[in-house]
Amino acid sequence: MNAAYTLFAGVGFTTTTIERLCASARISNRAFYECFSGREDLMRAVYERCVDETMLAVSRAVGDAPPDPDSRIEAGIQEYITFVTRDVRRARIMHLEVRRAGEILSVHRQRAVAGFTDLIEDALTNLPASLPSHRHLLALGMVGAIQELLIEWVLAERQPPLEHLVETAVHIFRRSFGS
Template identity: 65%
Template sequence: MAGREYRGMSAEQRLADRRERLITAAYTLFANPGFHGTTIERLCATARISNRAFYECFSGRDDLMRAVYDRCVEETLASVSAAIEQAPPMLDDRIVAGIGEYVRFVTKDARRARVMHVEVRRAGDVLSGARQRSVLEFSKVIERAVDDVQHRPPLESHLLALGVIGAITELLIEWVLSDPAPPVDRLVATATHIFRSSFRP
């Protein structure tokens, strides 16, 4: 039987609303002061819900961090995939479109960059599976982008894609942690050079 409505919202709608408010609060707080610096009490206060309601939405901070991280990855993947699809079919155009969109989309919001590339590591082993899945998804995007390139290095595309992802990740960590941060255009140029060097014969 469906739950009673309260203030025009069903029980399912209230749960979804609380969950979304927690994700929004965590997106900001997990970026600053960071995952380990954010308590459940502070998350609840920011989201304006009770501690009891928190556990109706998530099993703990780790579960909430996974939801925030997965949201960031999904949005980034969608943006990068769209940019590659809209680019001309030449490899170089795909490189410029995909790499440029990834770096610019992630750095457009410093919270996204910090959650995806710094705090996910600080969260520890509990997020390692989610991070591994995201790396696999991004590697598939790269492999599809270069799939019909006729003259590629005699190396496995999947491993090359992983290497490129690792390099771009380190560039973005540098952007997050450095003061002053390197210009985004320089990050894009460097990442593009690494990609071209990896996939061109």
């Protein structure tokens, strides 16, 4: 798993062969296939671990925030961006390499997007009734916006400061949800 985490985030999923993984992990191909059915299965495991760890950190931050929706969303955005970028490998796997893995991991990626969308919706339970009824789509749009900000951060020659990412995401949230 550690070798895959580093290789998938470094040279990328498409360039990482089973042979390269096994050499880096110092295991035999046989040992690899005793644990995983293939490279895609390993990528799924690495990706899901990243998502689970991030979801736990964000859920904790939202739960510890004051109960008003604005504070909870700010805490969630801050923690998501901070946690994901704390290790650039995590950011690359969650926002680039899972897409590069293609259709094989699309179900797992959509499941993660749905989980983060649900987390945002849960944090918004006390919003005024005057907000549009399509809160789910607004929450989904927030997930997409944050993902694109992080893709920019990962790919940029000069990475924008994290506080700018957080400020931008919070601004988008406030404009979208009228808070």
